[in-house]
Each structure stands twice: as structure tokens, then as C-alpha cells.
Amino acid sequence: MTRVMNFSAGPAALPLQALERARDELLDFDGSGMSVMEQSHRGKAYEAVHNEAKALLAELTGLSSDYEILFLQGGASMQFAQLPMNMLNAGQSADYVVNGVWGEKAIGEAKVVASMYGAKTRVAGTTAEGEGKAVTYRRVPLEGELSLDEAAAYVHVTSNETIHGVQFAVAPDAPFPSFGGAPLVCDMSSDFLWRKVDLSGFAFVYAGAQKNIGPSGLCVCIARKDFIAKGRKDIPKIFRYDVAAENNSLFNTPPTFSIYLMRNVLLWAKEQGGLDTLEKSNRAKANTLYGVIDELASFYSCPVDRASRSVMNVVFRMPTEALEDAFVAEAKKAGMSGLKGHRSVGGIRVSTYNAVSLASVETLAGFMREFAKRRA
Amino acid sequence: MTRVMNFSAGPAALPLQALERARDELLDFDGSGMSVMEQSHRGKAYEAVHNEAKALLAELTGLSSDYEILFLQGGASMQFAQLPMNMLNAGQSADYVVNGVWGEKAIGEAKVVASMYGAKTRVAGTTAEGEGKAVTYRRVPLEGELSLDEAAAYVHVTSNETIHGVQFAVAPDAPFPSFGGAPLVCDMSSDFLWRKVDLSGFAFVYAGAQKNIGPSGLCVCIARKDFIAKGRKDIPKIFRYDVAAENNSLFNTPPTFSIYLMRNVLLWAKEQGGLDTLEKSNRAKANTLYGVIDELASFYSCPVDRASRSVMNVVFRMPTEALEDAFVAEAKKAGMSGLKGHRSVGGIRVSTYNAVSLASVETLAGFMREFAKRRA
Numbered sequence: 001m002t003r004v005m006n007f008s009a010g011p012a013a014l015p016l017q018a019l020e021r022a023r024d025e026l027l028d029f030d031g032s033g034m035s036v037m038e039q040s041h042r043g044k045a046y047e048a049v050h051n052e053a054k055a056l057l058a059e060l061t062g063l064s065s066d067y068e069i070l071f072l073q074g075g076a077s078m079q080f081a082q083l084p085m086n087m088l089n090a091g092q093s094a095d096y097v098v099n100g101v102w103g104e105k106a107i108g109e110a111k112v113v114a115s116m117y118g119a120k121t122r123v124a125g126t127t128a129e130g131e132g133k134a135v136t137y138r139r140v141p142l143e144g145e146l147s148l149d150e151a152a153a154y155v156h157v158t159s160n161e162t163i164h165g166v167q168f169a170v171a172p173d174a175p176f177p178s179f180g181g182a183p184l185v186c187d188m189s190s191d192f193l194w195r196k197v198d199l200s201g202f203a204f205v206y207a208g209a210q211k212n213i214g215p216s217g218l219c220v221c222i223a224r225k226d227f228i229a230k231g232r233k234d235i236p237k238i239f240r241y242d243v244a245a246e247n248n249s250l251f252n253t254p255p256t257f258s259i260y261l262m263r264n265v266l267l268w269a270k271e272q273g274g275l276d277t278l279e280k281s282n283r284a285k286a287n288t289l290y291g292v293i294d295e296l297a298s299f300y301s302c303p304v305d306r307a308s309r310s311v312m313n314v315v316f317r318m319p320t321e322a323l324e325d326a327f328v329a330e331a332k333k334a335g336m337s338g339l340k341g342h343r344s345v346g347g348i349r350v351s352t353y354n355a356v357s358l359a360s361v362e363t364l365a366g367f368m369r370e371f372a373k374r375r376a
Numbered sequence: 377m378t379r380v381m382n383f384s385a386g387p388a389a390l391p392l393q394a395l396e397r398a399r400d401e402l403l404d405f406d407g408s409g410m411s412v413m414e415q416s417h418r419g420k421a422y423e424a425v426h427n428e429a430k431a432l433l434a435e436l437t438g439l440s441s442d443y444e445i446l447f448l449q450g451g452a453s454m455q456f457a458q459l460p461m462n463m464l465n466a467g468q469s470a471d472y473v474v475n476g477v478w479g480e481k482a483i484g485e486a487k488v489v490a491s492m493y494g495a496k497t498r499v500a501g502t503t504a505e506g507e508g509k510a511v512t513y514r515r516v517p518l519e520g521e522l523s524l525d526e527a528a529a530y531v532h533v534t535s536n537e538t539i540h541g542v543q544f545a546v547a548p549d550a551p552f553p554s555f556g557g558a559p560l561v562c563d564m565s566s567d568f569l570w571r572k573v574d575l576s577g578f579a580f581v582y583a584g585a586q587k588n589i590g591p592s593g594l595c596v597c598i599a600r601k602d603f604i605a606k607g608r609k610d611i612p613k614i615f616r617y618d619v620a621a622e623n624n625s626l627f628n629t630p631p632t633f634s635i636y637l638m639r640n641v642l643l644w645a646k647e648q649g650g651l652d653t654l655e656k657s658n659r660a661k662a663n664t665l666y667g668v669i670d671e672l673a674s675f676y677s678c679p680v681d682r683a684s685r686s687v688m689n690v691v692f693r694m695p696t697e698a699l700e701d702a703f704v705a706e707a708k709k710a711g712m713s714g715l716k717g718h719r720s721v722g723g724i725r726v727s728t729y730n731a732v733s734l735a736s737v738e739t740l741a742g743f744m745r746e747f748a749k750r751r752a
Contacts, residue, residue: 255593
């Protein structure tokens with residue numbers, strides 16, 4: 001068996017160790033004589049996995065007891081709707097900072113909820129350039145570009161825009177910026193756990209698992225208890241954050257295998273040395289790729305402003321689309337997969353989530369150099 | 377490795393063949409050099425699995441092209457809310473037939489949605505007995521007990537109540553009953569694909585996968601196209617059935633591994649000979665267990681009316697709770713797991729979904745005889 005170098009944007013590469021463990025115990029979990037998938041979600045065997053996953057997340061992030069960890073379904077896309085359903089009330093307004101397509105989608109769904117509720121959404125800042133189908137994003141907004149409503153129900157930010165390769169707070173030791181006095185909500189789907197971030201500044205963080213921490217079908221939420229306690233009680237129970245919290249995310253049957261596999265990934269992350277070690281690796285990977293791009297700037301070009309260049313998704317263009325197609329095809333033959341940019345923007349995208357090794361990135365960097373030499 | 381006999385109510389036993397295939401290709405799916413979990417949901421490798429799962433469902437059920445198959449998240453509990461969110465309008469009413477706790481939950485969530493919408497829900501019939509915490513269900517309603525609203529937006533039925541062991545249309549060759557002229561919606565979570573049912577009588581069917589067809593985290597919906605086309609357009613896109621249908625259930629990242637594993641289960645079901653073969657096996661399993669219960673009626677008692685006895689979940693009581701505890705503990709030692717009744721009703725529950733073999737059920741039946749002889 002040869003494992004390819006997987007640079008997919010998500011679902012994405014998972015640590016081999018996490019998959020091997022899943023394979024080895026797929027028919028017989030922990031001596032139980034059945035798969036973890038076949039365990040009752042209310043039984044001791046599964047419950048131990050569920051609670052271990054929560055404990056590992058708290059340990060890795062240094063989470064305080066002011067927060068509850070929720071395991072929900074439907075990915076970040078569900079949270080785009082579920083968040084305002086819980087946290088918006090008639091007459092209130094929610095602020096959205098938009099620096100990419102996911103932020104656009106988040107406010108799009110929130111608008112629909114707001115109009116059902118007699119509430120409002122506001123764009124507190126956007127870095128959109130161009131019009132219509134040509135709209136693109138090349139950076140996060142600067143502090144002075146934001147018009148924040150201090151009375152907002154919350155202010156929503158997307159910390160990393162996967163499609164555009166635009167990320168907040170990428171400089172070493174850069175703290176996550178503050179966004180005024182309203183409760184800060186963050187879609188961290190594609191940069192959750194890439195490094196240690198002080199979560200105490202956030203009221204609510206959510207992350208689809210299928211980027212940095214697990215398979216699809218699971219969304220991890222980090223919820224400040226006093227924030228979700230104020231959530232609406234007049235919505236269906238399945239959507240209520242307080243109900244999920246009271247039931248340890250077992251109000252309904254959770255996606256048990258996805259949570260189990262995330263547990264394996266988190267154990268791997270801990271064994272690597274935790275988030276500080278992963279950050280070093282992630283920075284080395286990003287620096288390697290941006291280094292080649294800058295070195296060969298007449299052939300490769302990154303459309304993203306230097307200060308917003310994502311550590312997770314490195315996007316770049318080449319002189320022609322034909323060259324980009326050839327690059328993707330030749331890389332694939334050389335065992336490197338998932339390099340095609342998102343269909344909405346084209347170009348090349350290299351996703352270098354936690355499970356992608358520096359060695360794979362160095363192989364790709366070598367290929368980039370060789371390809372440029374040959375085709376420039 | 378010894379596999380136990382797993383009689384859990386869900387998540388439940390899966391066919392060994394489906395798990396073995398998942399194990400064998402967990403690190404390298406179809407020669408791709410990566411796990412199916414690591415594949416992009418927009419790539420060809422995953423797409424083939426996705427579409428094969430749909431084709432197998434259509435083939436096994438004999439589904440007409442008037443229907444769309446949707447793969448959603450959040451289980452049946454999400455559908456309790458999502459269905460009325462889509463299909464109820466201001467001034468309309470929806471009928472609910474209640475013959476167990478899941479039906480109660482379904483109308484509970486629908487009521488919340490209805491009150492947001494200025495719509496109503498109605499109990500079109502219930503077989504609840506007792507009051508407060510002592511409410512129980514021992515049968516499905518008779519046709520004459522229903523008061524159906526022909527103008528209802530839909531009428532909702534739960535075909536099998538897992539906790540109470542109460543099921544509709546269990547007699548051989550019994551067609552699924554009709555419920556008047558309103559579009560018929562059915563929660564089939566725990567008896568989907570146990571036998572061939574004519575789905576052309578339904579407007580919408582949903583089933584959490586973790587009983588008969590796969591792991592948790594996936595809900596299969598069979599939607600008549602003209603029914604969901606009339607759904608509301610003023611709700612968040614993530615909830616809209618028409619949006620899911622237009623996007624082949626790829627509007628957002630689907631639970632790819634759960635769908636893959638269901639595909640493996642469906643292939644197994646087809647290889648067994650399809651639903652007619654599975655029905656024979658399921659009837660043989662249920663007859664075996666009810667046979668012992670009736671034969672040893674002074675020791676075992678099934679609270680369910682004979683005409684409503686579930687083929688999927690066989691519930692029974694014993695003279696004392698102490699005996700029930702001893703039964704569960706001794707069975708567990710003998711390699712039989714998941715026999716404890718739901719915490720809300722107590723007693724014993726034997727779930728005999730498709731993947732549970734007749735041999736396992738016969739072993740259990742032997743144990744029941746031996747236990748009764750020893751402890752009666």
C-alpha cells in the first residue's frame with residue numbers, strides 16, 4: 001500500500017496513526033466484540049470515548065471551565081443557521097465580518113433567520129473586491145475598516161477562508177484580534193487547533209471536523225456557558241445549544257464513529273507535543289511553500305496580501321490555466337493529490353492541515369521548483 | 377477476535393462483511409492511496425460511492441423516479457423539526473398519529489415550529505395509556521380510532537416504535553395502511569428496509585441509519601419530488617429539502633464515511649437476496665422469540681398487543697426486575713449484548729435488525745428457555 005500526499009481542502013488528510021488504530025479495532029473495539037460504530041451511544045464503552053474526546057480538546061486548547069464543548073452535526077453550514085436561531089432576538093442585530101465566501105454564506109443564512117425573527121444582520125466590514133461573479137478576497141480587514149455595533153447580539157468572524165487562502169492573525173505570536181464589545185463568534189472550521197489560540201476571548205467557536213481534526217459529519221463547538229444560557233427557548237430542542245450542553249451532546253444519537261476518529265486524531269496531536277509543536281510544523285510547511293512562490297515570483301503568484309496569507313491553505317496562480325492543469329496532472333502522477341483550486345476561483349490550492357507532513361510539503365516544493373524550471 | 381451477539385437498539389449490529397470491507401480498505405480506498413474519509417466529497421472516488429448508495433437504495437426498494445433520495449445529518453430527531461420547517465405554512469395544520477415516544481417527540485418539535493409559523497399540529501390518533509410518567513403504548517391505532525384532517529399539510533406516522541416494540545403492518549403481506557388523503561410522512565428509522573414496502577403511498581419517508589442500514593450520523597430521506605417542491609423557500613438553505621435535492625445531497629459536506637459504510641451494508645443486503653430474503657429472516661427471528669415468550673407465558677410476558685408486535689424490537693418483562701437484571705448480566709457473560717430495555721420503560725428489549733443473524737436469535741432463545749427453567 002502506498003499512501004498518497006493528500007493536500008485536499010477537506011475532507012482532508014488524517015494522521016496515519018489515527019486511521020491505523022481505527023482499522024485495527026474496527027471489528028472489535030477495546031475487547032468489546034463489536035465495532036465502536038455498533039456500540040450504544042448510551043453505553044459505557046462509547047461514553048468513555050465521547051468524554052475522552054472532550055477532555056483532550058479541553059487539554060489541547062487550555063479551555064477554562066466557563067466553556068462547554070458540543071459535538072453537533074451538519075458541519076459549519078448548519079451553524080450558519082443554528083447560531084442566529086439560538087442567539088438572535090426580535091429587534092436585535094448581529095454583525096458579520098466578511099473576508100471570503102464562507103463569511104458570505106454565514107451572513108446569507110443569518111439574514112433568512114433574522115427576517116423570520118424580526119431581527120437584522122449587518123456587514124461590519126468586508127474586503128470583497130470586484131462585482132458579481134468576479135468578487136474575490138485577498139485579505140482580512142484592518143481594524144480601522146470595521147464599523148462595529150457594540151450592541152450587536154454577536155459579531156461573527158471567519159478566522160480562515162479556505163477558498164481564498166485568507167487568514168486572521170497569522171504572524172508569529174499574533175493574538176487573535178478583538179472585535180469590540182459584542183460577544184465574538186468565530187467559524188474556525190479550517191484553522192481550528194492549528195496553533196494555540198486564547199479561546200477566552202470568544203463567546204462561541206465552531207469548526208467542521210473534516211479539516212484539521214477528523215472526518216466529516218461532526219461539528220465541534222466551544223460555547224461559553226453564559227452565552228448559550230441566554231439562547232432562545234422557543235426553537236425546536238434539536239437546535240438548542242443549552243439542550244445539547246445539558247445532555248452532554250447526547251440529546252440525540254451523535255455521530256459516534258466520527259467522534260471516535262477525532263478522539264484518535266486528538267491523541268495523535270497530543271503525542272506530537274500538542275499545539276505548540278503543531279504550530280511549528282504548520283509554520284514550516286507554509287513558509288516552505290510561500291518561500292518557493294516568492295522565489296519564483298515570475299512564474300508563481302499568490303493573490304493574497306502578505307499579512308493575510310493563510311498558514312492552512314496556500315493558494316497561487318501560474319501564467320496560464322493550461323499550465324495549472326498540467327501542474328495538477330503531473331503532481332498527481334508523482335503521488336500528490338488534491339491540488340486543484342476551488343472551482344469558484346481556479347488556480348492551485350495546497351491545504352497543509354495538521355496531518356500533512358513537512359516531508360510531503362518539501363516534496364511538493366521540490367516539484368514546484370522543477371516544474372517552473374521546465375515550463376517557465 | 378470473538379464477535380458478540382449484539383441486540384442493541386441502535387447504534388446496532390452491522391453486517392460483518394460491510395465492516396470487513398471497511399477495515400481492509402480503511403487506509404487505501406479503491407487503490408487511491410487514501411482512506412474514503414480523506415477523499416474530497418466533490419471528487420470522483422467519493423462521488424461514485426455516493427451515487428452507488430443511492431442506486432442501491434432505489435433498487436432494493438423498487439423506488440420510482442418520482443422520488444429523490446436525500447442523505448441528511450442529525451438523525452430522525454433533526455427531521456422532527458426540519459419536516460414542519462419545510463412543509464408547514466401559516467394557517468395550515470399537520471396531523472400526527474402517535475403510538476410511542478418517538479411520535480410524541482416528533483409532534484413536540486413540530487408544535488414549536490408551528491407556533492413560530494402561525495400553523496397548528498393535531499393528534500389524529502394516539503394509543504397512549506396511563507398518565508404522566510406512566511404513559512405507555514401497547515399497540516398501533518385501529519383505522520376507526522383515527523380522526524384525520526383531509527386538508528392537513530401532511531399526516532405523520534411512526535412505523536415502528538423502538539422503545540415500546542410496537543409496529544404497523546407486521547402481518548405477512550399486510551400493506552402499509554393508508555391515512556386519508558393528506559400527504560403521508562413516515563419516520564421509518566427502526567424498520568426501514570426490513571421488508572419491501574410499497575413506497576409509492578408515501579410523500580416523505582425518513583430513517584436514521586443507525587438501526588437497519590448503517591452507522592449513526594446519517595439520515596436517509598425518500599422524498600416525493602412534487603411534495604418537497606412545494607416546500608418553503610423562506611427558511612435557511614441548509615434545511616431546504618429542495619436545495620438538498622438539487623445538489624444531490626452535496627450542498628454541504630455530507631457524512632462521507634457513514635454513507636460509504638451504508639453502501640457496504642446495502643451491497644450486503646443485495647447479496648443476501650434483497651428485501652424479500654431479509655424479510656424471511658426477520659420474520660423467522662421474531663417468530664422464534666415471540667414463540668418462546670408465548671410458550672413460557674408464566675415467566676415471560678410481552679406487553680404489546682399481538683397484532684402490533686414489532687418484528688424489529690421484541691420487548692418483554694419477567695416476574696421481577698431482579699430477574700431481568702440477572703437475565704441481562706448472564707446473557708452478557710454468554711456473549712449476548714444490548715438486551716436491557718430502554719431506561720424509560722425497563723424490561724428486556726431484543727433488537728433484531730437486518731444484521732442480526734437467525735443463529736444469534738436461536739442462541740438467545742435457547743438461553744431464554746434455560747434461564748426460565750432455572751429461575752422460574
